Structures are given as C-alpha cells and as structure tokens.
Amino acid sequence: MGSQECRLVVRGQLLTPMITKKIKFTLLGCKATIINPRRRYYLKINASKPMYPYSYISYLGKIEIKVKSSSLTVLNQKCKLLLQKTHIGRYQSEGLGEIKWKGGYIDNYVTKSEKHVKERKLRIRKGLPLKLTLEQQKLLKYALLHDFFHTPRHQSKIYQEPQIKDQQLVEKIKKHHEKTTNPMIKQFQYYDRLAASITRKIRSPIISRYNWQAKKSRRRINFTKLAKEIQEVAETNIWNLYRYMYESKELRLVNESMTYGHTTLRNHLLVIANLIVQDFGNESRQKNKHKKSR
Amino acid sequence: MAKSTSKRSSGKTESPLKTIIPDQTISIPRKILKVKAFTPICKPLNGSLPSSKISHLLKLWTFEYQYKNGKETKTSTATAYMIKGLRGALRHQVMTHCKERGLEVCHTSDKETDQKGNSLLPEGFHLLGSCTDSDECIVHAVFGSKGNSSKIRVSAKPIANISHKTFQAPVSIQNVQIATEKRVALTFEGKAIQDFGERYLAGEFEFEIDITKCTPEEMGMIIEATMYMHKLGGGYNAGYAELQIKGLDLVKSTTNRQPKITDQNSFTIEEEIDEEKLPEEFTNALTAWKKHLREYKEVK
The missing domain is CATH 3.30.70 (Alpha-Beta Plaits)
Structure with missing residues (x-):
C-alpha cells in the first residue's frame, strides 16, 4: 500500500x-x-x-x-x-x-510504497575489478580490441592491425558487425550500441581520424608503434590492457566515428568495458540479495 | 521516477480545504508613486523580429474586448504591449539630478575604459558598486548593482490601441495611440532601396514606482527626479523620446487577497485594491531629501 x-x-x-x-x-x-x-x-x-x-x-x-x-x-x-x-x-x-x-x-x-532506487551513474574505473571469470575476461578483451582490426565496414581505427596470436578471437572480432548466433558477439553488440548511444551526442562529420584535440596540439601518432604496444599488452592480461587504454594519450587523439567528430576512441572503449563491469556487478548483487532472502 | 496516481476525493468525507486555506485576508501594503505622463512620440522598442523590417514594442498578448455600437454590444480584438525602459530612464534622470546638486553617485557601468582605452566614466560619478557599504551612495542604495537587489519597482499597465471609446477589456489596460513609422535609409533615383519601420506610442499614460522599502530621503530624491523626467526610449537626438510629466501622487495601496471556497475541493481568489493618498508623507520626503543634501554639502 x-x-x-x-x-x-x-x-x-x-x-x-x-x-x-x-x-x-x-x-x-x-x-x-x-x-x-x-x-x-x-x-x-x-x-x-x-x-x-x-x-x-x-x-x-x-x-x-x-x-x-x-x-x-x-x-x-x-x-x-x-x-x-x-x-x-x-x-x-x-x-x-x-x-x-x-x-x-x-x-x-x-x-506507491515502492521506493525508486536511483541507478548509479556510469563511472569510468581506473582499473578493472580483481575478481573476473574467464568468460568475462574474454568478453572484455573482445570489447577492448574490437576496433583495431579491419572489418567489411571499416578499416582498423588506428590503420594498423596488432599481430595477436589468438586467431580465433581475431576472426570473431572481424564479424562484430554481422548478424550471428554467437552469444558472446551478441552480448558485445548490445554493449557496443549502448556505448555509442551514450557517447555519440553531437553530429559533426570529419575527414580524418585525428580529432580536434590532435589538431589543437598538432601532434602526430606513430600508428605502427601503437599497434605493437597494444599487441604486447594484450598478450599479458586484461587488467594491463585496460590500464594501458586508460592511460593512453594516443587513443585520446583518435576519433571513434567519422560522423561524430567529438567522440574519442579511448572513451568509447572504456565506456563499453565499464558498462560490462557494472552489469556484472549488478547481477552479482541481485544474486546475493536473493540468497539472503531465502 | 516514482509513478503516481491522482484522484479527486469523494464528497462524503470532510474536506481539509478549510484548514489549508488561510482564514484571514492576505494584505500586501505598498507605497506607490503614481506618475501621469504624456508623450507626443516615444519608441521604447524591444528590437526587430527575424524576417521583419519593423522594430516592435514588447508584445504581450491579444485579447477580446466589448464595445457598444448604439444599442448593440459588439466584440473586437486588440493587442497589448509593454512599456519598456521606464526604470532605466528614471535611473539616468536620478543620476543627472544628483550630479547637478553636487552629489557623487554611482555610474551605470563598472568599467572605467573600453578596449581602445577611451574613458567610459564621466566626471562627477564613481564606478558602479565601488562605494563601500559604510559610505554607500544614495543611487546604489536605491537602484542596486550586481548582487545587490534594487529597492524600487517601476512598472506600467499594458498599453493597447483601441479606437472604440466605450470599450470594456477583461484586464485593465491603458489606451494610447500605437502606430508604425516608416523610415527610409537609402534612396536611388527617388525610390527607396533600404527602408525600415519603427513602432511608436503616443498619448497619455500612467506608470507606478513602488517605493515601499525606501527611506524618506530616498523617496524625496525619486519624487524630485521624476518631476524632471523628460526622456523615454530611443531617438532623443532626432526629436523622439519626449516625455512630459503631468502629475505625481503618493499613494498607500493595499492589495487584499481573499481565498473563497466555491466547491468542496476548489477555491477562487478575490483581489481588491484599496488606495489612500499620502500628501503629508509626500512633502516630508521632499524636506528629508533637502536636509540630506544640506548635510552632504556640510560634510564635504
């Protein structure tokens, strides 16, 4: 009542x-x-x-x-x-x-007596949480690397492809724009679209991948070096990869989309990763609540 | 957001409206200086609309009014406008008035020079808000500045142009002449290439200055300055913006608001305004202002 x-x-x-x-x-x-x-x-x-x-x-x-x-x-x-x-x-x-x-x-x-619980705002973490299952790690790795490979839709957003040993992952990444029955790709596509809807606000078409920040600072990126660094970090673990993306100054100067000139690639990748982590957190909290009530 | 449902309460239970609505009438006492003015032509404009050559007055609304045509009553429509810039005109008059009487008061701007280094501050004034709280000038005390609210409120009833003399409007308005003046900026072989229009008002109107919060000497200053008001709106150098003050009245007006229950759950608010003339306070204010001037000169 x-x-x-x-x-x-x-x-x-x-x-x-x-x-x-x-x-x-x-x-x-x-x-x-x-x-x-x-x-x-x-x-x-x-x-x-x-x-x-x-x-x-x-x-x-x-x-x-x-x-x-x-x-x-x-x-x-x-x-x-x-x-x-x-x-x-x-x-x-x-x-x-x-x-x-x-x-x-x-x-x-x-x-109504049901109190509306305010959902927490999306917070960009400095690092990923320590407890992550293997499935979660795979999904996060997929999400963090998905824009660095050539697909039928677009080229690699840093022009170079990092040479990663796990070829199965690379094949899956190349299909991330297609309709598939793979549950992991489906799950990723949901988060990718959600992140795009959050970050893509102002429509401003651009010609190059360099964004306004790069034009302002007049800085040029060595993309081959960047691809190599990503490759090296990706082969260690997911926590290092996330931290690298978080601290990367080069990824801040690259645009995520050619039609939205104010969205950085770093921001897009971090938003996807954080959405995934937040959802996992919510699920675990809900499960704990159910256990306590029983 | 929490979803909510609203329902009108049934008539059987006792309504809480009697306890919610105040029993006594809410009275708001105010001291108002009523100024009767006349203007042959005046342009207190609000700028031009896009895709229009004409600069307009600030339009409020269009309304229906009734008038008598013989034995018949007919309806027609008119538009109401607002008279802008009354407070600004009064402020400029007060400033010049104080300067003529040897008082150093606040200027309208807090900037000393423009970008080119030209001085914006005329002689006999100090920068707006530069006078401290202990030695606050009288203009700053009345008109305020950024962060300090004004003590007075200057407003006029909306104006409209109605040709029928026996009109009855739903809201109290002032009937004046409002028309458009067409002007030509550039001609070629006797034909106008660039032309523009400006709306103007002409006739008698009344405006009010709310001086409830003012001290007697401040009231005296405002009264004396309004007597000499002669400008309103733009185009003073071209012969427009002339204002003639016809009369002043200091009035104690109390607005009484009485909520009355009509239905079990609804109520209406009836408003009445009582006015009482204050001739003694009018003269006292002027003497207080003269005393203030004398004391200022003695200190200086």
Missing part, C-alpha cells in the same frame, strides 16, 4: 513575461509549470557600455503550482507564502513576472 498525501494546486496568470529558461521550475520549494507558454524575447540594452543588446528568454501564460504534503499546516503555510507573492523571476524591478492569482483545488495524491 502506498502513502496518501494531500496535494494543493494553486493557479495564476502571468501578466508580464517571466524570465526563465525552462517552463518547469521551483518556486518556494514547490513545483511550478507554465501552461500554454508563449515565448517572448526580452531585450536589454546597457546604454553605458559599448556592447550588443542581451536577449532573455521569457514566457507568458497560465502558471500552476503544486504542493504535496501529509501535514495540512505545511500546506497552509505554503499557501500563505504563495499568495503574498506579486512578482516572480528575474528583473522584478522592471515590472517583469507580474502574477495574478486566480484560484486552485486540492486532491488526494497516492504515492
């Missing part, structure tokens, strides 16, 4: 535009929304300075403020404070944000 709270809704009308960037905002700790917003641009000229006029985004319309609480005295105090307001927002001294209160209503608000 959920807890029952009383909700007070107070309505008003904005007579002059109110400067806000968003339609939803907080007013005296209450949730406020502007209904049927009409956008206006309030231009402000500073006559004393030789500068261009500054324009503020402001809104006109009806305003609705919602307060919910189980105690009626809290609602009473909030109602009093709201009704004492004549102006809201910035530049009240110039007459902006004038409000006229119209009325309101109350209703019962039922919240």
